[in-house]
Amino acid sequence: MDTTLRDGEQTSGVSFSASEKLTLAKLLLDELQVDRIEVASARVSDGELEAVQKITNWAASQNYLDRIEVLTFVDRGVSLEWMQKAGAKVQNLLTKGSLNHLTHQLKQTPEQHFAAIEENVVQAQELGFTTNVYLEDWSNGMRNSKEYVFQFLDFLTTQPVKRILLPDTLGVLTHTETHEYIAEIIVRYPNSHFDFHGHNDYDLSVANVMEALKAGCHGLHLTVNGMGERAGNAPLASVVAVINDFHPDIKIGVKETALYKVSKLVSAFTGFGIPANKPIVGDNVFTQTAGIHADGDSKKNLYFNDLLPERFGRKRKYALGKTSGKANIQKNLQELGLTLNDEEIKKVTQRIIELGDKKERVTKEDLPYIISDVLDTVAKQQRVFVKSYVLTHAKGLKPSTAVAVEIDGELHEAHAHGDGQYDAFMNALRSIYKNKKKAFPELTDYAVRIPPGSNSDALCETIITWEHEGKEFITRGLDSDQTVSAIKATEKMLNII
The missing domain is CATH 3.30.160.340 (Double Stranded RNA Binding Domain)
Incomplete structure (x- = not known):
């Protein structure tokens, strides 16, 4: 499930317009082919209601309505009324997954909380809605109040709930804890569907996703470019590559070739640039800079790994700078259809090194100009x-x-x-x-x-x-x-x- 339009929008300073949300919803489902998208939080604003109405109108025409999800709250049916207006059919109900949150934020007993949840779920069922349930702060719940988490899960498994969503809300889990906690839950509740929702505060979200999958988790929540509150969520592009390369037993429908396009569009809509070294979608991740690497690529692809740029609709590039060497220049010349002899390449290489020492950035498009300048020598000795x-x-x-x-x-x-x-x-x-x-x-x-x-x-x-x-x-x-x-x-x- 992609939650860029809901949890990703919690990135500080980011707010999608209704038309932007509709455009991205179409891309995520049609082009990228993710399974589900979480598009909004109920009750937030009139603009949010308009955005969801646009998305659900389109989704209904495409038979996608059951793939559109909305975050709702235990609020005596107010969120459900909002969903009716919005035309949505799937609620992701936010509940308390740790005793600490339940006690200090809601000031309720578990029994009070469970009764309110049951009231919501029954009402949703009567309205023809599907219910998934978020256990907010579940990771700290497993660390500090495991008995409460299991009491809660014992209750949820008796309810008409389709999926139970396990968020590492504060991004505190290590990969070993993620595996341990999810494996324990999967064994204890073999007939329930569990999603893992990872955050990236320690830069461990992709590792945690891998361990969640190994532990038997059934679904993942991801965002384009890893957008989300604080350090963001588990990034969609990286996780897709990890699943395809390291979990061959797991088949997913996400189209790798569309990842870069959607990533760039989200960046354009939000104004948040993609770090050049961000895996899969960063500008530099398929660029060889060292000359020895370019040379190795010409000799049985010695510096290639399984992350071939063509998988993601991209091309390998060879940077031009002071560490480039002749091999990088040869690669760029080949792309331009130019041929130089060894002496000429040596002169061009020297000029590029000079520019690199001045901290100038040289691109492939600069090469013809450099060649013209370097080779534009007069026949007579310079006087x-x-x-x-x-x-x-x-x-x-x-x-x-x-x-x-x-x-x-x-x-x-x-x-x-x-x-x-x-x-x-x-x-x-x-x-x-x-x-x-x-x-x-x-x-x-x-x-x-x-x-x-x-x-x-x-x-x-x-x-x-x-x-x-x-x-x-x-x-x-x-x-x-x-x-x-x-x-x-x-x-x-x-x-x-």
């Missing part, structure tokens, strides 16, 4: 070097530049102002070439662009068109800084002339 420069831009003052240029081994320095930093740089160069009585080309066009499709901030390409002695030519510069990329393009021009 002109822009050795250093200082660019200044201050409020109320014209931008200025101090430049040192080495021409045929001789150092020349100049200072100039301009309408911008690059204009000042060009004016300083012109003064140097004027003093040397050398012709200086005219800049006829200046264009700046970033690689199409790139989502990095690593690269900016400046393309400058020059006219010199009746001929037109173009030079390109590449850098993370626009002005620096223009200066690099200009240095290439100086060598050409």
Whole structure:
């Protein structure tokens, strides 16, 4: 059962609109094909009522109504009236699963609580509703008041209840406790259906789910992206992968290929980003960064595991950075349909390492630009070097530049102002070439662009068109800084002339 729309909405700052809830309900049942969805809490708001009405109207048309569940309360039938208005047919009744909660929150005896529950269940049955029962704080109940939990379960097994839902409400269980408690209950009540509802406060929710399954649990409550109160709930994507890979005896209908799509949509609706390293759905989890791993992937898939990205509608990527190495670059070149020789790959690798040292992030889309820049070398030996420069831009003052240029081994320095930093740089160069009585080309066009499709901030390409002695030519510069990329393009021009 997916409870993103109910328990997941308890994530601080998250509230789905009625249309968003309907969209996600359709995706969860039709696209992802989960078995059941818990969509709301009764009595919360008019907006919640509208959302459930939209969902139940759609579900009724698809014959899904028995797969739509609503959290209700022991409130003398008020929640049941709300469910009637909402058009829902399955209630998940919230009750007290620990003596501590019963005593201090409700201030009731077990017998009083059970009598109120029985009244609700009978009324629900008369209305044609199906009842499942949550034992809130069940995990602490098993730790500290096991006799009460078994007294409660003894009572519930006499009632017309379809499922008993066992939540680790505060996320306190270890995997060994989860197995021990659920196994004990399954043995004691072999004819009842039990669901496990795990929270992730100690980052143990997936491990606890595995142990719940081993213990014989019949159902699981999960959320997309592990959304939920505090540290969230057991994450749907991870649990689906775990079941498929480590519990081959358990068959589930959830479509792995839809997990990523639904995950991204939930992230978009909530505004909560998915951590890049989140298993299955994170941006980086199918990205090899180390060059040795990319090399191993080319040699009998040495660094693959069973979590192949294609299972989840995704592709393996090879990051470009200072640890990449030639193998990562080769993988990206193959995707782009480009071929370079060993020497060229070596030059490109060196440039990517330089960018990585500057903490710049390089993407596959940046590669053609890097290749163009690295391989755009003049036939003659470089004779002109822009050795250093200082660019200044201050409020109320014209931008200025101090430049040192080495021409045929001789150092020349100049200072100039301009309408911008690059204009000042060009004016300083012109003064140097004027003093040397050398012709200086005219800049006829200046264009700046970033690689199409790139989502990095690593690269900016400046393309400058020059006219010199009746001929037109173009030079390109590449850098993370626009002005620096223009200066690099200009240095290439100086060598050409």
